[in-house]
Amino acid sequence: MPRPSFNAPSPLALSREGRGGVGRLEAGDYLLVPYLVRALFLCAIAVSPAHAESLAFQQVLQRAVAYDASLQIARMELERARLETTRVASQLDWNANGQTGVARDISVFGVPVDRVDARAGIDRRLESGSAVGLGVGVVREDSKSTLFPFLPNPSQSVNVDASYRLPLAQGSDNASYRQGIVTAEAGIDVAQAQWGTARNLLAQQLADSFYAAAFTYARLRSAIDAIERAERLKRFVLRNIQLGIAETKDRLQAEAQLRARMAEQQALHAAWDNQRIVLNRFMEREPQSEWQPQVEESRARAALDLAATQTEAEAIDPDLQRDSARVRIAEAAIARRRDAGRDKFDLVLSVGNRQLSGEIAGAGTSNSEAVAGARLEFRAALDKRGADADLTQAFIERDIARKRFDTNRINLRYHIARIGAEIDSIGGALDEARARKDAERSKLDEATRRHRSGRATTAELIQFENDYEGAVLAVEQQTIELARRRTELARLRGTVWNGIEFTPLSALETRR
Secondary structure (H helix, E strand, O other), X not given: OOOOOOOXXXXXXXXXXEOOEEOOOOHHHOOHHHHHHHHHHHHHHHHOOOOOEEEEHHHHHHHHHOOOHHHHHHHHHHHHHHHHHHHHHHHHOOEEEEEEEEEEEXXXXXXXXXXXXXXXXXXXXXXXXXXXXXXXXEEEEEEOOOOOOOOOOOEEEEEEEEEEEEEOEOEHXXXXXXXXXXXXXXXXXXXXXXXXXXXXXXXXXXXXXXXXXXXXXXXXXXXXXXXXXXXXXXXXXXXXXXXXOOOHHHHHHHHHHHHHHHHHHHHHXXXXXXXXXHHHHHHXXXXXOOEEEEOOOOOOOOOOOHHHHHXXXXXXXXXXXXXXXXXXXXXXXXXXHHHHOOOEEEEEEEEXXXXXXXXEOOEEEXXXXXXXXXXXXXXXXXXXXXXXXXXXXXXXHHHHHHHHHHHHHHHHHHHHHHHHHHHHHHHHHHHHHHHHHHHXXXXXXXXXXXXXXXXXXXXXXXXXXHHHHHHHHHHHHHHHHHHHHHHHXXXXXXXXXXXXXXXXXXXXXOOO
């Protein structure tokens, strides 16, 4: 559909100069005025775009999601949250350690000793909370003299140890790891919900702007149609004046109607330009890019299944997903803080081998023995007020998350019920508006026939023209409002995103 011209000239521009400035049109000029206005109006249409692009809401939404910065940021936050699971799982990885050094020291007998030592080991914490480790150490000592000839000098000892730490209180069942995984997975759900919230916010803002612009555009088309009808009326009045069957008041009424329509068209033109530029920003198009909104005709009304719609909406609602994830995070925090408040009581078991070798009186010697040991480690905080307060805070955080979940679920239920009621009421209003439009059209046609035969006044005809225009706009408004509510319902159910393609995350930013 070609975009209508919004540059029709004002009738004031057709006035010509008389004495003392802009003068009145003389009687001989009356017949020229409508033809000049019409000619300039057609020229304005000719220079306007021949085929302005028509865009439906889904097309505008598809273009917007490719450029919206908040949506891209939310998706990168989601990628970062997914890495948290890997970070927590790395707690169970093997760790290596090592140390070496040289020293010159004094033995307990006051003899200088040169020492070289090295040690290496690996350890790992198990999913159960226990920990295992394996270590190897080598120590070489060389004294300038020895007080006991039966001790090797220089000497070298090699130690091999394997240890197993079993938490019996704090750390048992590895609550830190297990709840860390739960928290990380819930964090992914939170980030996913934040992305859903960003999507919904974009869809809401876009729908508000799109359907408001669609109604402005409909009013603009109606104003241009009204200008054409006002021109026809004025031409008819001017011919009747020439024939002596119309009065000056009829011409003045027709001129006032035309000028009012011209002024309305100019105001609507400015409003449409502003709204179009806002939508072009959403789509990252040139500010003055030309297009026209396309609103689908209303379909047959069908009864809304509120229970099924609510079930669908609850399954994908980002607020409920986020609150549910926060409940899980709070419960994981409770488990971790309970564990942190326990006394530490660990059982440590170790086995190994000790080998001592060296020289005694110039002869080599070596001795190897298996060793084993067990020990208990205990630590308790004498004042647990801080741990108790920390745990109480975790319970409060869980209760807050649960309350928010329940509140948002109730709000969603009422929101769906309100949208369903509005769709029903607007559908009925649309049927009535269409019936009124047909009635106003018939009334206007009848008044036009009476006006041509002199049985209706120009003022009466203008009033009927305005009534018909109001009926046309009422149909347009109800059609747009119905489409707007259905778009909102589709957003709540998640079907508004059917067919929408999102830019791959890898394409948003080049990785180093």
